[in-house]
Amino acid sequence: MIKFNINDTEVEVEPGCTVLEAARQYGIEIPTLCYHESVAPSGACRLCMVELKDGNWSKLVASCIYPAAEGINIYTETERVHNVRKWLFEMLLSKCPGSNEIKEMASKYGVTSTQFPIENTDEKCMLCGLCTRVCEEVVGLSAISIVDRGVHKKIGSPFLVPSDVCVACGCCVTICPTGAMSARIDAVRRTPDVTLTPLAL
Amino acid sequence: MSNGNTAISIDSIRLNSLEDLNTLRQNIIDKHDPNKPEVLICHGTGCIANGSVEVIDAFKKICADADIDAKIMPGIKATGCQGLCSKGPLVLIKPQGLFYQKVKASDVEDIIQKTIIKNEPVERLLYKDPKTGKPIKTEEEIPYYSLQKRVILKNIGKIDPTSIHDKIAVGGYQALAKALKTMTPEEVVTEVANSGLRGRGGAGFPTGRKWQGALKAVEKKGGPVYVVVNGDEGDPGAFMDCAIMEGDPHAVLEGLILGAYALGANKGYLYIRAEYPLAVKHLEMAMEQARAHGLLGDNILNSGFSFDAQINRGAGAFVCGESTALFTSIEGKAGTPRPKYVRSVEEGLWGNPTVLNNVETWANIPLIIKKGADWYSSIGTPKSTGTKVFCLVGKVNNVGLVEVPMGTPITKIVDEIGGGIPSGKPFKAVQTGGPSGGCIPNKLKDTPMDFDSLTDAGAMMGSGAMIVMDEHDCVVDIGRYFLRFLEEESCGKCIPCRLGLTKMREILDNFSAGKGKIEDIETLQSLAKAIQDGALCALGTSAPNPCLTTIKFFKDEYLAHINDQKCPAGVCKELITYSIDPDACTGCRSCARLCPENCITGKKKEPHVINADKCIRCGICLETCKFDAVQVN
Numbered sequence: 052m053i054k055f056n057i058n059d060t061e062v063e064v065e066p067g068c069t070v071l072e073a074a075r076q077y078g079i080e081i082p083t084l085c086y087h088e089s090v091a092p093s094g095a096c097r098l099c100m101v102e103l104k105d106g107n108w109s110k111l112v113a114s115c116i117y118p119a120a121e122g123i124n125i126y127t128e129t130e131r132v133h134n135v136r137k138w139l140f141e142m143l144l145s146k147c148p149g150s151n152e153i154k155e156m157a158s159k160y161g162v163t164s165t166q167f168p169i170e171n172t173d174e175k176c177m178l179c180g181l182c183t184r185v186c187e188e189v190v191g192l193s194a195i196s197i198v199d200r201g202v203h204k205k206i207g208s209p210f211l212v213p214s215d216v217c218v219a220c221g222c223c224v225t226i227c228p229t230g231a232m233s234a235r236i237d238a239v240r241r242t243p244d245v246t247l248t249p250l251a252l
Numbered sequence: 253m254s255n256g257n258t259a260i261s262i263d264s265i266r267l268n269s270l271e272d273l274n275t276l277r278q279n280i281i282d283k284h285d286p287n288k289p290e291v292l293i294c295h296g297t298g299c300i301a302n303g304s305v306e307v308i309d310a311f312k313k314i315c316a317d318a319d320i321d322a323k324i325m326p327g328i329k330a331t332g333c334q335g336l337c338s339k340g341p342l343v344l345i346k347p348q349g350l351f352y353q354k355v356k357a358s359d360v361e362d363i364i365q366k367t368i369i370k371n372e373p374v375e376r377l378l379y380k381d382p383k384t385g386k387p388i389k390t391e392e393e394i395p396y397y398s399l400q401k402r403v404i405l406k407n408i409g410k411i412d413p414t415s416i417h418d419k420i421a422v423g424g425y426q427a428l429a430k431a432l433k434t435m436t437p438e439e440v441v442t443e444v445a446n447s448g449l450r451g452r453g454g455a456g457f458p459t460g461r462k463w464q465g466a467l468k469a470v471e472k473k474g475g476p477v478y479v480v481v482n483g484d485e486g487d488p489g490a491f492m493d494c495a496i497m498e499g500d501p502h503a504v505l506e507g508l509i510l511g512a513y514a515l516g517a518n519k520g521y522l523y524i525r526a527e528y529p530l531a532v533k534h535l536e537m538a539m540e541q542a543r544a545h546g547l548l549g550d551n552i553l554n555s556g557f558s559f560d561a562q563i564n565r566g567a568g569a570f571v572c573g574e575s576t577a578l579f580t581s582i583e584g585k586a587g588t589p590r591p592k593y594v595r596s597v598e599e600g601l602w603g604n605p606t607v608l609n610n611v612e613t614w615a616n617i618p619l620i621i622k623k624g625a626d627w628y629s630s631i632g633t634p635k636s637t638g639t640k641v642f643c644l645v646g647k648v649n650n651v652g653l654v655e656v657p658m659g660t661p662i663t664k665i666v667d668e669i670g671g672g673i674p675s676g677k678p679f680k681a682v683q684t685g686g687p688s689g690g691c692i693p694n695k696l697k698d699t700p701m702d703f704d705s706l707t708d709a710g711a712m713m714g715s716g717a718m719i720v721m722d723e724h725d726c727v728v729d730i731g732r733y734f735l736r737f738l739e740e741e742s743c744g745k746c747i748p749c750r751l752g753l754t755k756m757r758e759i760l761d762n763f764s765a766g767k768g769k770i771e772d773i774e775t776l777q778s779l780a781k782a783i784q785d786g787a788l789c790a791l792g793t794s795a796p797n798p799c800l801t802t803i804k805f806f807k808d809e810y811l812a813h814i815n816d817q818k819c820p821a822g823v824c825k826e827l828i829t830y831s832i833d834p835d836a837c838t839g840c841r842s843c844a845r846l847c848p849e850n851c852i853t854g855k856k857k858e859p860h861v862i863n864a865d866k867c868i869r870c871g872i873c874l875e876t877c878k879f880d881a882v883q884v885n
């Protein structure tokens with residue numbers, strides 16, 4: 052077992068555990084968006100940042116990936132952590148203003164408005180990639196992926212053409228933390244070739 | 253061949269020992285007549301842009317046509333970057349060691365007639381001392397070169413990079429042969445560790461410690477270990493890795509083979525930026541020749557050690573130079589960084605222990621093995637040993653490659669070696685470390701260029717670009733430039749970098765448009781902190797540096813933009829007006845003729861005026877006026 056401290060309280064977890072998993076076991080809240088226990092963590096949203104301190108030295112680490120290690124000191128509510136969170140929520144409110152899930156989470160952490168310009172009031176997706184990871188890692192299909200890069204990134208089927216690889220299992224819709232995937236599944240899934248003729252009564 | 257070198261037939265004689273290598277070396281040296289003329293023409297990127305290919309062709313053609321005695325028929329060699337790129341195309345004439353600058357194809361006839369046939373210098377092509385105007389004949393006498401300490405660059409510009417024999421003649425592969433014969437792999441690692449060498453790719457991680465880490469990982473989990481060259485150089489203004497790969501490819505290769513021997517690797521990768529086709533070509537040739545000589549491949553020098561390497565062309569993205577993105581790219585996936593709380597020496601390529609080092613780092617290894625850790629660590633400072641190659645660019649008289657001991661003060665590099673800035677005034681600032689680095693003001697010009705001093709100043713060594721700025725460079729504009737560069741290069745995986753950099757840039761856009769508010773500076777600093785703390789890879793975490801250092805050192809200039817809506821450097825278009833000084837204007841009409849908006853009026857030989865309402869502030873009049881009559885306010 053590994054013993055270390057979160058917010059000056061000792062916790063004890065199995066080796067191989069991440070800091071986030073340890074925190075959750077002990078009921079310590081850390082906000083996350085791109086993390087889900089059914090897929091490998093990717094460290095994309097950065098909401099789960101916590102401060103790792105060693106004497107006067109400290110740095111922020113992503114708790115969903117950082118491995119729990121003997122004797123480390125983790126703090127989940129420091130000024131630096133709050134600064135990152137505040138700015139992330141402001142960015143999220145501007146990029147996915149259409150998502151109620153994001154709005155609720157942001158306001159829980161005290162952020163209700165944003166200094167960033169709002170481009171598309173309907174947008175919900177924050178490109179966390181959970182949908183693509185569940186489709187690849189759990190469903191085993193990779194029907195959707197992240198296309199383009201940088202500021203032009205989007206989620207979609209290859210070349211943004213509806214794909215018959217998708218089996219419409221809905222895993223991506225369930226895992227999506229922002230509600231974005233439910234609006235987009237029809238663009239991903241190909242319309243079936245067979246048209247059902249209504250039964251003549 | 254495009255670069256003008258006559259192809260050397262690869263001796264298929266395999267070398268089987270250090271003695272074989274020495275015999276071959278002696279044969280090459282004996283065959284070469286040191287008194288016979290040789291023409292070394294720079295075929296580096298800068299000189300090619302200035303027309304050196306035509307110069308090479310002219311030499312070949314004129315030598316073939318002219319009636320020259322076989323005894324003095326010059327050997328013609330295309331070399332890598334000779335260093336002083338702003339004076340290119342450069343030509344070096346041996347045996348006299350004459351240094352000719354700005355050589356054009358039309359000068360070649362004169363060089364042949366005077367220098368080659370009559371052994372007289374062509375005066376007009378000699379370098380002139382900027383202070384006295386006196387011509388200087390040889391490279392060693394030119395301060396730009398004499399003030400440097402060229403160990404990595406020693407052979408670049410002096411040898412034909414496509415000839416392994418040229419390299420062997422100057423001592424190439426001696427270190428490898430020595431190590432294979434007299435040193436255990438552990439001894440090689442220890443020597444590198446004792447040398448104090450730190451990675452030249454930017455972060456300055458101790459190379460020996462990285463290698464030891466990889467060995468520990470192999471011990472723990474077994475499996476293959478890989479060695480990788482990071483040749484993805486993408487910083488604006490940086491071209492030293494390119495110059496090393498193009499000009500002395502065997503140095504990189506020999507370093508890599510030594511590393512492979514030290515670490516027990518049998519396979520290596522050279523990840524080369526897509527925009528560097530000549531580097532790829534020269535490295536490919538180097539590898540092929542090394543294989544034929546038994547210096548690469550199976551059973552190297554009959555030592556029982558086998559190692560081979562392959563080249564991977566970069567994916568064309570700046571972020572692919574980041575270690576984890578580089579690995580995913582070699583693995584054939586999109587090059588995006590992955591979080592690295594497990595070091596890549598433990599889990600690199602395909603999850604195996606991997607040592608990734610920068611081009612220049614690898615090129616240091618043969619020197620350390622050949623001359624020893626003590627020699628190496630006697631150069632530079634105790635914590636930053638050895639030399640560093642810098643690319644001196646921007647508003648500086650001598651633009652080019654500069655190699656100096658670590659810890660050399662900025663002023664020595666910019667003012668003495670670089671010859672200061674063209675206007676003769678003190679430089680305003682130097683941007684070190686490219687888009688991840690910082691902007692160091694003139695008042696800190698004595699800052700030693702070493703890893704720790706630069707970090708203390710809020711900047712970064714980075715790969716080694718030094719961009720010199722004068723009073724016409726605006727710090728707000730510089731911040732915008734680097735942010736825009738990184739916005740484009742962000743892989744978009746993590747939110748702080750994908751969205752935060754844009755916001756920072758937008759705040760700076762407002763400043764330069766005169767729409768900034770004083771509170772914005774604090775907002776910028778708080779947001780920058782969140783990006784530094786929150787971003788996933790070093791592209792994001794270091795991205796705010798240029799902006800933060802300019803705020804730190806040039807706060808007044810920011811305040812001028814915000815409070816007075818003025819750009820003191822005269823760069824931010826929305827904050828400046830152009831006018832004509834009636835006392836200086838001669839009424840020559842040059843500006844009026846070129847103004848795209850036709851908003852300059854006046855009679856011939858009488859002072860002209862600019863209609864400020866129509867002026868689009870393109871600056872053409874300012875550039876055109878020979879009488880300095882156009883003013884920026």
Ligand SMILES: Cc1cc2nc3c(=O)[nH]c(=O)nc-3n(C[C@H](O)[C@H](O)[C@H](O)COP(=O)(O)O)c2cc1C
Pocket residue numbers: 450451452453454455456457482483484485486487570571572573574575576608609610611613614715789790791
């Ligand atoms: C965005 C980014 C780009 C980088 N580009 C390069 C590069 O072009 N060349 C390089 O050697 N290192 C580059 N690095 C640093 C590498 O990640 C790595 O630290 C280095 O190659 C290690 O070699 P060294 O220890 O010899 O310096 C880059 C890092 C980042 C974050």
Ligand code: SF4
Pocket residue numbers: 182185186190192193194195216217218219220221222223224239
């Ligand atoms: S619904 Fe389609 S895209 Fe979504 S996870 Fe299932 S197969 Fe993949």
Ligand code: SF4
Pocket residue numbers: 175176177178179180181182183206226227228229230231232
């Ligand atoms: S659709 Fe949902 S799960 Fe997929 S990237 Fe967007 S927010 Fe994440």
Ligand code: SF4
Pocket residue numbers: 571589741742743744745746747749750787788789790791792793
């Ligand atoms: S910091 Fe930028 S480049 Fe690095 S992973 Fe995040 S988005 Fe990609």
Ligand code: FES
Pocket residue numbers: 082083084085086093094095096097098099100113114115116
């Ligand atoms: S939850 Fe850890 S980075 Fe998104």
Ligand code: FES
Pocket residue numbers: 294295296297298299300332333334335336337338340341342652653
């Ligand atoms: S390219 Fe010729 S001197 Fe640099």
